[in-house]
Amino acid sequence: xxxxxxxxxxxxxxxxxxxxxxxxxxxxxxxxxxxxxxxxxxxxxxxxxxxxxxxxxxxxxxxxxxxxxxxxxxxxxxxxxxxxxxxxxxxxxxxxxxxxxxxxxxxxxxxxxxxxxxxxxxxxxxxxxxxxxxxxxxxxxxxxxxxxxxxxxxxxxxxxxxxxxxxxxxxxxxxxxxxxxxxxxxxxxxxxxxxxxxxxxxxxxxxxxxxxxxxxxxxxxxxxxxxxxxxxxxxxxxxxxxxxxxxxxxxxxxxxxxxxxxxxxxxxxxxxxxxxxxxxxxxxxxxxxxxxxxxxxxxxxxxxxxxxxxxxxxxxxxxxxxxxxxxxxxxxxxxxxxxxxxxxxxxxxxxxxxxxxxxxxxxxxxxxxxxxxxxxxxxxxxxxxxxxxxxxxxxxxxxxxxxxxxxx
Numbered sequence: 085x086x087x088x089x090x091x092x093x094x095x096x097x098x099x100x101x102x103x104x105x106x107x108x109x110x111x112x113x114x115x116x117x118x119x120x121x122x123x124x125x126x127x128x129x130x131x132x133x134x135x136x137x138x139x140x141x142x143x144x145x146x147x148x149x150x151x152x153x154x155x156x157x158x159x160x161x162x163x164x165x166x167x168x169x170x171x172x173x174x175x176x177x178x179x180x181x182x183x184x185x186x187x188x189x190x191x192x193x194x195x196x197x198x199x200x201x202x203x204x205x206x207x208x209x210x211x212x213x214x215x216x217x218x219x220x221x222x223x224x225x226x227x228x229x230x231x232x233x234x235x236x237x238x239x240x241x242x243x244x245x246x247x248x249x250x251x252x253x254x255x256x257x258x259x260x261x262x263x264x265x266x267x268x269x270x271x272x273x274x275x276x277x278x279x280x281x282x283x284x285x286x287x288x289x290x291x292x293x294x295x296x297x298x299x300x301x302x303x304x305x306x307x308x309x310x311x312x313x314x315x316x317x318x319x320x321x322x323x324x325x326x327x328x329x330x331x332x333x334x335x336x337x338x339x340x341x342x343x344x345x346x347x348x349x350x351x352x353x354x355x356x357x358x359x360x361x362x363x364x365x366x367x368x369x370x371x372x373x374x375x376x377x378x379x380x381x382x383x384x385x386x387x388x389x390x391x392x393x394x395x396x397x398x399x400x401x402x403x404x405x406x407x408x409x410x411x412x413x414x415x416x417x418x419x420x421x422x423x424x425x426x427x428x429x430x431x432x433x434x435x436x437x438x439x440x441x442x443x444x445x446x447x448x449x450x451x452x453x454x455x456x457x458x459x460x461x462x463x464x465x466x467x468x469x470x471x472x473x474x475x476x477x478x479x480x481x482x483x484x485x486x487x488x489x490x491x492x
Contacts, residue, residue, distance in 0.1 A: 087115050087122045088450070088477050093132040095444060096460065101129050106450040109476035113446045127454060133463070134443055135195025135451035135473065136403045137433035140288070140321050140349045140387040143182035143199045143218065144211035145170065147392040154394055159293060159358050162394035163265070167236070169393075170207055178214035185391055186222050188401035191481050193453040193470040196227045198288070198437060200260050202235040203247040216255050225473075225480040229437065231288050233260025239275065240267035252283045261289040263301055270304055277308045286317040286438070288349075292325035295359055295370055300325050302337065306344045315345025319436060321389075323348055323372045324359050334373065338380030347436050348382055350374050350428075351389035352410045354396040369413050374428065375421070385433040386410045386425065403429040408467045422461040450477035456485060 088106035095102055105112050115122070145166055152165040182199075189197060201215050212232065219228040232251035234244045238261070252259060261276045263269035273289070280287045292300050302323060309318045326334060326348075341348065350372040359370030374384040386407050391399035407425040411417065416425060434442035441448045453470040457463045472482040 086477065088474075089115070089122060089124045090132070091124065091126045092129055093127040093454075094129055095132055101127070104132070104444065106477040109450055109478075110441070111444060111446050111448050111450050130471065131455045131457050131460065131463070132444070133193075133453055133455065133460065134430055134434075134448075135453055135475070136193045136429050137385075137437060137439070137442075138189060138194050138197040138387055138403060138429075139319070139385040139433045139436055140351060140389055141185070141189075141197060141199050142202075142390050142393075142395075143185055143215060144173075144178050144201050145393050146185045146390065147181040149392050149394070149397050152394050154397060157357070157361055157394075159395075162358065163235075165394040167206075170202070173207060173210055175210050175214045175217075178211050179217055182214060182218050183222070185401055186218060186226060186228075190222070190225045190473065191470075191483070192400065192402040192404065193473055194226060194401065194403060195451040195453075195473065195475055196229075196434070196437065196439060196442075198229040198231055198258065200231045200233050200288070201251070201256070203232050203244065203251055204234060204236045204241055205243040205247070206236065209247070209250070212251055212256070219255070224478070225475050229258060230256040231258035231260045232256040233262060233288075233290070234272075235262050235265065237262075237266040238272050245275075245279070248279065252279075252285060256285075258286045258288050259283065261287065261291075263289065263291065264293055269301055273301060273304055273308060277312050277314065280314065280317070281312050286319070287314065288319045288321065291320040291323050293322040295324060295328045295368055297325055297328040297333075302326070302341070302346075306340050306346055309346050310344045316347070316383075316438070318345065319347040319349055321349040321387075322351055322355060324355050324370045326372050326377075327368065327370050331376070334376060335380060338377045338382055341377065342381030346382070347384065348372055348374065348377055349385045349387050349436070350410060351387055352406055352413060353399060354389040356409075356413065357396055371410065371413060373414075374410070375414060375416065375424070378424065383432060383436050384428055385436050386428040387433070402467070402469075404463060404469075405467055407464050411464060417465075419459075419461045422464045425464050426460055451475050
């Protein structure tokens, strides 16, 4: 049985470095007598954190900017441009582009990821098959959960539900939705809940993606969550309409989401890029107000969404950078606030995805990353880059520290 001894590691805010022990891919209180092939890792006082958790990304349509012609920079244009590019996707193409993003994410310290995959009669199973291959090929470094969803509508797009069912019966573990692209948004939400209950899977919905407070569907999602007793198994992403609500309206709604167990993901890079383009001055930020939702008891996360496409033309798959971006735009700068932003890409994200055995205590999987940073808050404040990472106790990457070449 393989084992790892980690010496001189700073864990959390403990000022004195400590030792941790890994056996058979998990942290343990102490190594057993049967442990063999023991490796020792001396961190020399560096900071050790659990691996980061990506809750919402689209691997299948990443890295396609060179195939698109960005002009208006709106959500509607992004949907159109991506639909046109998607017509030329092949399985190998999706695999290659997805692998580029996965490798970047691994190097940035991500050890668990939920990726959304589009299923519709146009794309068929091309993207799904490619992502399934990536799931298997990169399991040594990252756990990949697949969420199948109807980007092009569902009730108005015959054949889509059959594809979603196929995905859930062949490796997908989460069902997604995009009600605002459907001819009947509320009807799509209701049907998705019925399917989720039938398959016993979690739901993750793209929702309320503009800055007009009218026409919100989040209350309907809350009703369906309560009706189907699906508490803690429903996540809504974007929800930028929430940023347009006054506090006296937001807080009761946040309390309602907490009560029924609906979770919220903010995608800062995408939401900042797409929202508020109709404003010349006093541009709204357009980010879901996670701090207020968290105070209401809502489980929240910060995530990447897209990289290198019309929804988000840039990105390096760094969750630390996304958390820093959210903190900056949301004016969160104290140590407790920065720690909360870190939690939204780590422990809170793990809670959102209902990950078992996440953390650094005995019994948890030994998925961890190492930083040369003075504190966990400084990781976010300084956009620190991880020096190395481990998955199930095996090293997956390392990055040499930069050094100044002083003049002689």
